[in-house]
Each structure stands twice: as structure tokens, then as C-alpha cells.
Amino acid sequence: MALQVYNTLARKKEEFIPLEPGKVRLYVCGVTVYDYCHIGHARSVIVFDVIYRYLMHLGYEVTYVRNFTDIDDKIIRRANQEGTDYRTIADKYIQAFYEDMDSLGVLRPTIEPLATDHIQGMIEIIEQLFKNGAAYHSGGDVFYRVDRFNGYGKLSGRELDDMMAGARVEVDENKANPLDFVLWKGSKPGEPAWESPWGPGRPGWHIECSAMGSRYLGQTMDIHGGGKDLVFPHHENEIAQSEMAFGRQFVRYWIHNGFVNINNEKMSKSLGNFFTIRDVLREVHPEALRMFVISKHYRSPVDFSDETVAEAERGLERLYTTLDAVRERASEPGANEEFSEDILKKQDSELYVKASSLSAAFNEAMQNDFNTAQAIGYIFVLQRNIQRFLDKFGRKNLKGQAAALARMSADVLLTHCNILGLLQSEPMEFLDTQRKLKLKSTGVTEDELKELIALRHKARREKDFAEADRIRKELDGKRIQLEDSPDGTTWRVSI
């Protein structure tokens, strides 16, 4: 089966065939750096991180470009508010972006261009648009003439006439058509400015992606992605500019991710109902946030709440718990221990079959428009089979062929989770980080907890189970659960 992707342009799934066999040119709209990123940004970045990883897993050589919009009105406004210049603001939030994305375990794209490093390229495209009669100079700004491009509206599926009749169309006397958009914005005194044939100014928003995309990926790219809200006008305008200037198809496959909602409403700056990534990560493990994102299909809206995040956390804990159990109980083999398929299969044929068929099931899901939710479903089936196999041995460690089957299965689990960017930590490290994060909200410090565990240990040794249970109950009231094992007592916070 070949990779199928939902193409916004076609409004249906299509077989993915790259322009050049074996290579993928991928462009994703990055962020405008004037503030910290919120979890809507996190979703978009994680979704395309998974797509990037999966394309590489399929063997493609992927050139992945994700830009920074480092000049725009919001950045300038922010700089004025803080009494500094646009560059300081942009650099600060680029730095913050990297901190957030690195903690989310997001891979760095191949190229991360800055808009301000590509002014010349934008000017060249605008000049070409003048030659083609699609640009005009008016009132100090340069505009794109939308009715020159008869494909205008093809991405967002609307007609120029319908939009004109719309209730909310910007009124600007300088525009020939209300839907015309700015290519070059003349600067007012004191604003950051670059020289251009039309006087000092700065680029309009849309032109940067045409310039940077074509600079690094050529005039036709395979995939261009971003949030659903960019379909119109941003991506529609990119198409209009690029196809008018270059005279060829700009993007073959447009991929758009759905929103993150809060209480069923779009999370956005203007509504003020957003959570920044860094705020969320104070209480939620970054991988749990990733799990949350990829538990749903990328095009659907997702609701962000304590409960939906907790579900992702519990699921991830389960995967790590099983992985840890295999590490603990099915220790490394001796150098000569190798077993045939038949022998492994005899240990537990269901587990063996699930483990050896995961790859096919996983790929079928992922090739169907990156259906990560379904892929994770298959992963959980394997997890349960592994844990069931371990449980057959009670609390005993596994040896020889049984250990080999457990390890083989756990490897399969880990490999596939890794393709999604999951299970990137050592199990113990994850579980430890996770419970410490959760402990914060209980009001109990780790030292107090250790002391209580020691007290209870003493009570248990003296068979004073009433006292031991009293301590257990006291902690349980604070959502802290103690877990006794032959190696001692550990704890976790229920979520």
C-alpha cells in the first residue's frame, strides 16, 4: 500500500507521489516570534514532526524547511511596548521557541530560515509580479491584484464573488479590490525598514513563504503544511503570488492540522483562552503532551482539558511500565543465546504473532493519512500481550527463550513508538520525572514522603499493619499511592 495523504487542494485523500523519486520537499509555516508559543503551536509542530519522522522512516530523503516570521506588525508593536527594537523581541522568542520545541523532543528541520534574511528574494518575486501585471503601487504600499489570478480561491474553495459579498471585508481606499493584499509595506518614520524599488519598507506576511520556500525547495514543492487557520488567506495568497510569479504549480500537497480547543472553542490569542507550552510543561511531561496530540487524528479538532491530558499520561505510563518490566525481568542474554522463530513462537504464539505483525498494521495505519490514533491502538494491543506474557510468570524473572521473546516484543514496541517520537526516555527516568512532576500538586515534598515510607517500612517489619495501613491511607488521601514490591516501596501520584 502506498502513502495516502489528505490534500486540502483536492479536498480528498490522494496517493503521495513526490516530484523527485525518493525525495520529499517539505515546507511548514513556522511561528511569528512575538510571544511564547501555546499548545496550539505545539500541536502543529508535533504533527509535522511525526510526519517528518514517518517520511524518513519510509526511506525518503526529506528536506524540511520551517521558517520564522521575524518581522511583522505584532513584533513591532511588542517592541514599542517594551521599549526595545524588533530584533531583540524576535531573537528572544526564537530562543524561547527552541527551548519549548527541544523539550518536546521535536526534531530540528533541515533549514530554518528567517524572513529578514530573505528580503532580496521577496523583492525579486514582487518585481516579477509587476512584470506580470499582478502587483501595483498605491498609497506607499505594494499590493497583489487578486483578480489577475484566475485560480484565486482554489485552495480554500471559495469564489471571489462570494467573498466580496461577505460581511467582513477590510476597507482600504488604496486597494483596487478589497481582497488585494500587501506585498510590500512602506515604512513610517521610526519603523524597521529595508530598501526596495518602492522605497523603504518591510515585506507583507505572505510573500516570505513564497521566497523562502522557492529558495530552498524550488518553485514547486511536494508538501506545504500549517494550521487550518492558514488556509485562508495565508496559503491562498501564497499560491496566488507564487504561481503568478513562477508560472507553475507551487505546492503539490497541502496538509493542514486541526485546532486545539478549550471547552470546545478554538484556543487563540484573541480569545485569551490559551495555555503556553512552558506553563503546561510545568505539570505535564513533554512526552505526555506528544501522546495527547497523536492520540487523535491530526485533522480533527481536539479538546485540551485536565481529563484528556490525564488519559494521555496514563496511557504513556503504561507503555513505560511494561517496557521497564521487560528490562527488569528479562535481563540481557548470554552471548550464545539465540533462538529460532519456532522456539520463540512456542513460548506464546499470540504474542509472537502480534509482535511480528505490528509493523504491517502500524504502517497500514500511518500510510492512511498518518492515522496515528489507529497506530497507537495497535501499539496498545502489543503492550497488553507483552504484559500478559510477563504475568504468566508471576513475579519470577524470565529466562532463556521466554526472556528472548519478551525482549524481542519490547524491541518492536519501542521501535514503533520511536517513529512517533514516543518512548524516547529510559523507562525509569520517565517514570521518575513523571511522578515528581505530579508530586508538586499534592503539597507533599519528596523528603516528607521518604520519611513516611521509612516509618511504614519499620511498622511493616514489626508486623504493625495497622500503622502501615494508616500511613498508606494518609498518603492515599493526597493521591499518593504506595506500591510494595520485593525490592522495596515505590510511589506514584494518581492522575
Added chain:
RNA sequence: GGCGGCAUACCCAAGUGGCAAGGGAGCGGUCUGCAAAACCGUUAUACACCGGUUCAAAUCCGGUUGCCGCCUCCA
């Protein structure tokens, strides 16, 4: 006003023509001094509603209701 999307169990969520994945929560059980974790069993004659097409529909077509998004900066 124009355009588009969604509606699956208590909750989250796959499934786009052939017996309704998976996760969470609940309940019963195994294990445990007691627990927890984990495992086992269990929880939708049924996919918003009404019609239609078909041997067969959650899935296709038409209509109704409800929710959401875009048309303005937005991931």
C-alpha cells in the same frame, strides 16, 4: 450573508460498503498482610434524527437538528 467540517458507549477515540480498533473510568476476579501496578472478565443489537440506494450502510445519497471553524492577526 458565503464557504467548510463534525455528531460513534459514562468520557476520549479509530473505523468511509460486509460480524463496531484502542485508551480512560466503573464493576467482578487473579495477585497482595492490606493495597497499588499489571493481567483476566464485563460495559454500544448499535454509530444525532428522518427518509432513500444496496443482498449488505456508522460508512453512499437527500433532508432535519445540534455544535464548531474560516471569510480579520492566528498553528
